[in-house]
Amino acid sequence: MANEKCKMINFLTGYNKVVKKKYLLIGIPLVLATIGFIAILASRNVVKAPSDTSNDSTSDTSADQEVVVDQVVYPIQLTIEQATAINAVVNKKHKLPENYVPTLTSVAGGKMREDAATELEKLLDAASAIGNKLVIISSYRSYLTQVSTYDGYVNQYGQAQADTFSARPGHSEHQTGLAVDLGNNDGSCALETCFGDTAGGVWLATNAPNYGFIIRYPEGKEAETGYQYEPWHIRYLGADTAKAVASSGKTFDQYMNVVAGEY
Ligand SMILES: [Zn+2]
Numbered sequence: 001m002a003n004e005k006c007k008m009i010n011f012l013t014g015y016n017k018v019v020k021k022k023y024l025l026i027g028i029p030l031v032l033a034t035i036g037f038i039a040i041l042a043s044r045n046v047v048k049a050p051s052d053t054s055n056d057s058t059s060d061t062s063a064d065q066e067v068v069v070d071q072v073v074y075p076i077q078l079t080i081e082q083a084t085a086i087n088a089v090v091n092k093k094h095k096l097p098e099n100y101v102p103t104l105t106s107v108a109g110g111k112m113r114e115d116a117a118t119e120l121e122k123l124l125d126a127a128s129a130i131g132n133k134l135v136i137i138s139s140y141r142s143y144l145t146q147v148s149t150y151d152g153y154v155n156q157y158g159q160a161q162a163d164t165f166s167a168r169p170g171h172s173e174h175q176t177g178l179a180v181d182l183g184n185n186d187g188s189c190a191l192e193t194c195f196g197d198t199a200g201g202v203w204l205a206t207n208a209p210n211y212g213f214i215i216r217y218p219e220g221k222e223a224e225t226g227y228q229y230e231p232w233h234i235r236y237l238g239a240d241t242a243k244a245v246a247s248s249g250k251t252f253d254q255y256m257n258v259v260a261g262e263y
Pocket residue numbers: 174179180181232233234
């Protein structure tokens with residue numbers, strides 16, 4: 001009987017050892033897996049996916065969350081469809097595709113998109129009618145033209161200097177066919193800020209929105225647009241939008257809620 005008891009005890013003890021081993025074999029990996037799972041969950045709470053909109057540069061600053069850094073990489077290239085939109089925003093952070101060529105028509109010695117050309121003719125006629133004859137200095141510029149223009153300036157002045165007055169290829173609004181540089185017929189203050197103080201420049205700033213154009217790079221908005229004041233550069237948007245932008249006091253980029261500024 002004693003032997004039987006011992007056998008039973010030995011059997012039970014052995015059994016317990018087996019059970020303990022099984023618990024260890026299953027338990028350790030289970031604990032590790034649980035810790036790993038918790039770690040993944042914790043990291044997901046603080047690392048958010050970057051914003052998918054190019055217009056949103058804000059960060060989540062809730063007190064109990066880490067600041068999420070905007071991970072949008074500029075410049076962003078517009079699709080052909082976006083580039084074709086009448087309110088396409090082209091700036092130093094948003095560029096046109098290399099192969100984007102709008103459908104163009106001739107106007108007053110230049111080339112523009114037809115919708116813009118039709119209204120530009122009316123604008124030029126109205127300016128002439130009151131003795132402020134304006135002429136086109138530069139209208140549509142192709143991507144390739146912009147390449148040679150920009151590269152020429154970079155070779156001559158270096159990139160940092162060239163970037164202050166010449167758009168990099170794809171970043172020039174002139175490639176949209178909706179932008180034009182105007183000047184006085186007598187050539188005074190051509191492509192100079194003093195154009196804004198001439199009778200023609202004053203008339204243009206006041207009346208451009210009635211024909212669907214805005215002064216794209218206004219005075220005092222250099223940091224916002226990324227461009228110096230250019231009273232001669234107007235951009236076609238259609239009368240409704242142009243009037244709304246002009247009366248808003250915002251830059252076109254701000255009005256469209258699109259990030260702008262330097263490269
Ligand atoms: Zn221009």
